Amino acid sequence: MTINLTKYGLTTAVETTSLKEDGQMLGRVISQHRDLYQVITATGERQARVTGKLAHAATSPTAFPAVGDWVQVCPTADDQAQIEAIRPRQSVLARGAVNQHDGQIIATNINTIFICMSLNADFNVRRVERYLTIAWDSGALPVIILTKADVCTDLAAKLRAVADVSVGVSTITCSAETGQGLDDLQPYLTTGQTVAFVGSSGVGKSTLINRLLGQDVLTTKTIREDDDKGRHTTTSRQLIPLPTGACVIDTPGMRELQIFVGDLDQTFAEIATLSAQCKFNDCTHTSEPGCAVRAAVEAGTVTVERLQSYQKLQREMSYQGLNSRQLEQAKIQRMFGGKQAMKRVKQRYHRD
Known part of the structure; x- marks a missing residue:
């Protein structure tokens, strides 16, 4: 079986900079469950784990693979694989991790971040500010998606409130029930693009993705009627190709978004x-x-x-008080896993 990785976001830039090591192939991480990864390659899906060498070289949790990463893998028995290296990341969306000084990567190599918030009693512009802060730092373009427009009775007021805190950011009002606004999402969902959906539980991320897929692939759950708050339905991050040629990354709902880094x-x-x-x-x-x-x-x-x-x-913010050199080091840590890893990448580029 041969898989066209273009369906999973492969671009010419990624393909031409991939390593040419014997026995290795290029793949993309499409889901993660603790230390076990699901990787899509040109020969199909494989379960994979990082090699001991890669794990030993990792100086922080952000140096391990994450959903969206392009990786070099070596096939093993039973259609499994070992992850030998992580390709340089074009963008990194990260959040703070509970009881950890380091951050937690939400998704990598994304072009657009859909910040989803429902137009119900859970509407909160302060939460939008939090998401925008990490989104602007990621290297991807943030877009605000206001869901459940079909149940909103004061849309104009809510749009004004969002506009006051999101200068320069596009806002799309939509409803998965009626189809309103779905056409406005299409310019972001073209071939080669990867979009991450983020937002609190119950805002309708999975329902919206199901509409874009044209079928119920993701499990959904309605919000609680007593307080308009949702419970987690998506329990792990996963990357899914769309019929349009783009890929979407669905993420678990985050009611309390801790800031690790931001702009x-x-x-x-x-x-x-x-x-x-x-x-x-x-x-x-x-x-x-x-x-x-x-x-x-x-x-x-x-x-x-x-x-x-x-x-x-x-x-x-973890970056507060850092000087320019420390900021640069922190950025290298997130993108490459440390200076030594960055040097190895540069050496391989020159060698290729």
Whole structure:
């Protein structure tokens, strides 16, 4: 059986930079269950584990494969395989991990992040800010998807609220029940594109993906009627090809999204601009004299809630207080698994 990996997001750029080692083949991680991976290759799906060498060289959890990664594998008996290396990542969406200093990768090599939020009682613009913060840092393009439009009675007000916190980000209103807005998703779902769906439990991610697939592939569950909050239905990340030629990555619902890394300047662009006008370079926007941000709050051009959200996320971010060299090292860690791994990749490129 021969698989056309273009269905799974293979592009010319990925193919031409893949390693040419004897006995190895290119594959993409399409699901993960603890230390066991499902990898799609040109010869079909294989269960795979990382080699002892790769595990030993990994200096953090982010240096292990994740859904969306392109990897070099060596086939073994019984249609299984060993993952020998991870190809350089084009984008990385990461979140904070409970009781861990390091982060947890949600998905890699994605072009677009669909940030899904339902237009019901669980609507929360502060949550949108959190998702945008990690999305802008990932290297992928964020798009806000407002689901369950068929049950919304105050759409105009909710759209205004979202617009206030998402300057420069496209917003699509849709309903999996009526089909509203599905056509607006299509420009992001062309051949070679990979899209990750993220959002809280019960917002309709799996239902929306089923509509795009044209069949019920993913298990769905309706939200609780008493509080409009959902329970987890998707329990692990998985990559699925669409009829359009794109791939989607469905992710488990995250009610509390912990920030590991993020781009606050992009998410809170107006506050970043005002900060440059503050009297002190290290202004915390609390009680310092000459604070342009506080002045904007007093003038009503920035809301108190918006500033509080910015300050809260700033305190949470693992990158807070790092200098430029430390920031670069942290980025290399996420993309390659460390400096030594990056050097090995460069050496292989030169050798090829």
